[in-house]
Amino acid sequence: MTNQTSSAPASASGWQYWRGLSGWNYYFLLKFGLLWTGYLNFHALDNLVFMAFLLFPIPNRNLHRLRHWLALPVGFALFWRDTWLPGPQSLVSQGSQIAGFSSDYIFDLITRFINWQMVGAAFVLLVAWLFLSQWLRVTVFVVAIMLWLNVLTLTGPVISLWPAGQNAAATVTATGGGADNTVARASTGGALVSGDIPAQDGPPTTANLNAWLSSFYASEAKRQTPLPASLPADAQPFELLVINICSLAWSDVEATGLMNHPLWSHFDIVFKNFNAGTSYSGPAAIRLLRASCGQPSHKNLYQPAGEACYLFDNLEKLGFTQHLMMDHNGLFGDFLKEVRDFGGMKAPLMNQADLPVNLLSFDGSPVYNDTAVLNRWLEQEGRDNTKSSATFFNMLPLHDGNHFPGNSKPADYKLRAQKLFDELDAFLTQIEKENRRVMVVIVPEHGAALQGDRMQVSGLRDIPSPAITHVPVGVKFVGMKAPHQGSAIEIDQPSSFLAISELVARSVDGKNFVADRVDWDALTKNLPQTAPVSENANAVVIQYQGKPYVRLSGGDWVPYPQ
Structure with a gap:
């Protein structure tokens, strides 16, 4: 009898430590919305680990609250990493140049980042979350979506996650990507074909794209258009x-x-x-x-x-x-x-x-x-x-x-x-x-x-x-x-x-x-023909089999969002 009465409270106490994601639900819902519209370079596993950190039960309420405060800078950094915004290396490398901008120009640049339609959509999402959370365990749906995204990362999408015609700008769709009409193509309209350009065989995986880029630079290192050693006697000045x-x-x-x-x-x-x-x-x-x-x-x-x-x-x-x-x-x-x-x-x-x-x-x-x-x-x-x-x-x-x-x-x-x-x-x-x-x-x-x-x-x-x-x-x-x-x-x-x-x-x-x-x-x-390969200090964009792909700071290749 004594054992029964002592075990029941312990069981109840154990369940109450799973407190859900609380306000972090909105954080992840906002990310899902941006991912859906192609505005994120979403890192599924990193976000899953961060979600697990937020969900892990902590009996002490003060430590639980402290975790939320510690999670704020981590969440901000992860959100920044999931966007296409310049990374810390780029900001540091260009810091001296940015310091030379006039204050009016800096203000103008800042205002360009404000998309009022997206601000309005984020407000609607906030109201919807606050309203539905009164009756629904939103955490359950958010966790399910996160697990689904991670499964897609491993297996490839079985069911299309994106709106019709929208190419995903995320690692979960690393085998997709849309054609870009402004990028050079071979006359056949498919993959680039030229004796000057390395063959583009194999699916567009990160390993294959890295290998192709290496072969491109190796090939380019051998190319040259030398001018003559001297001009003929009848050369004309111009x-x-x-x-x-x-x-x-x-x-x-x-x-x-x-x-x-x-x-x-x-x-x-x-x-x-x-x-x-x-x-x-x-x-x-x-x-x-x-x-x-x-x-x-x-x-x-x-x-x-x-x-x-x-x-x-x-x-x-x-x-x-x-x-x-x-x-x-x-x-x-x-x-x-x-x-x-x-x-x-x-x-x-x-x-x-x-x-x-x-x-x-x-x-x-x-x-x-x-x-x-x-x-x-x-x-x-x-x-x-x-x-x-x-x-x-x-x-x-x-x-x-x-x-x-x-x-x-x-x-x-x-x-x-x-x-x-x-x-x-x-x-x-x-x-x-x-x-x-x-x-x-x-x-x-x-x-x-x-x-x-x-x-x-x-x-x-x-x-x-x-x-x-x-x-x-x-x-x-x-x-x-x-x-x-x-x-x-x-x-x-x-x-x-x-x-x-x-x-x-x-x-x-x-x-x-x-x-x-x-x-x-x-x-x-x-x-001479040259494949469209473009590179800055922290970003590379190539065209592979008629579609553009981007790699940031040496990470994985993803389809360039269209």
Whole structure:
């Protein structure tokens, strides 16, 4: 009798220690909602462990309460990790640059993270949870969903968790992913097929994607488009002008309605599927200046490269005078230093004295009027047309956060893009009238992320998404005896900087400028192809079997959310 009365209270006391998730139910329901809509890079096992920590019964009520306080920073860190937001490494590496932003620009960036529709949906979810928790043990449903997600991680989805047409942005769907219309594909419409590109066999598992990326970089390390050791005696002098525009991708051109701008009618050659390989200015400029070798990893960009890799150095050895021109001071992010140290650009910066200021940059530094900069180049280069020259011109008017003097509000992107396109159109028209022998190559650094996506808000470029790295590249030969007729030749194959180097190598003797007939097919046929691989310090985006995948901070590959 005594044993019976003593065991009953112990049993009841044991059950009461399972107190449920309480307010943490809303935390997990919010995550499930974001996962459903593709806004999370959900780590199922980590969340299950965190849930188990919250559920584990603790008899002492004070220790139970202490656990909830200790769980707050852990929950915040886990939530951050489950999002696509930049990680601590990225924030630390760019801390000095962020410190250079103006206060108005920082405030503008913060407001972009506020999605009022999502705030409203989160409030509705909160009310629904508070209402239903009066009658239902919500913890039971939350735990069941979490267990289901973990089962899907191990077995793959048997029943689709996502809305129709929505690709999951989570590790639980690592075998899925949707095609991206803006990324280069082979003409067959399926997996990339080219002798320049490693085969993409096998399912898109993390192991297979890591192996393919390694084979890509190994293959690229062997590729090169060397320029000739010397020019023939009958070589013709001309000017090469490479215009490197910050923050311009095809997606930005489409968003601003500038696809039919007269600028496009000037080009002889347009690369429709060109991949910039990065979403930041310094690495983009280095990749362009090292165009004569295959695509290196982000880490190897900051290691010495072979002498044959530096395009402008190669041209200088052939007698081209090297020039450097910018419409900004190049101090932010040590851009000018990186161009010199890692891009091999030796030429002094062209004189910027007395240039009119068109905009103020996001850090308050001047952005000079590009027409004035180009006119100064015309004046200085026009003094001697018997020598060849190669000029690298970096432009900043489209960068996020630029504003007009006297107005701290960021200037409208479309207004700035329209002005830049008008200026470039007028410049090309002018040199055409002057009949100067100029090979103009316009290569954007990266896009502006004007529209943003599920991974990044507008203007954020920590992850080099296809919409950011898929940039328009145009080539114009001015001053030809037999200029190209008709619409531009479109290069649809997946291309990158190696194709530009090859095009320059095929034109370096200048004979096309004086030829009675130019073989445009020979000039543009069989240019090197490069698979769309883009990389920043903490993020890599590749296209595998026609679908984009992303890897953050060396973790697992997941389908890029569409």
